[in-house]
Amino acid sequence: MLLDCSKVKLASPKEVKTVTGFEVGSVPMVGLDLPCVLDKSHFKYDFVYGGTGKATCTLKIEPQALQELNHVVAILES
Secondary structure (H helix, E strand, O other): OOOOOOOOOOOOHHHHHHHHOOOOOOOOOOOOOOEEEEEHHHHHOOOEEEEOOOOOOEEEEOHHHHHHHOEEEEEEOO
């Protein structure tokens, strides 16, 4: 098994806070020491947008940079 688990689901808001230290909607797209799964469809865009760790800021980043800056364990086919 790639992720060493038998079931994959979205985390609850409480689980997100416990594991990352951030509230849902503010989780940074880079800088967490967690395995990351990317969706291949993101690579058709020049940039993607997401969390920075601050609720009032958004990160604009190239999908290739997300792959390079994170511990990517899988890329999902859409």
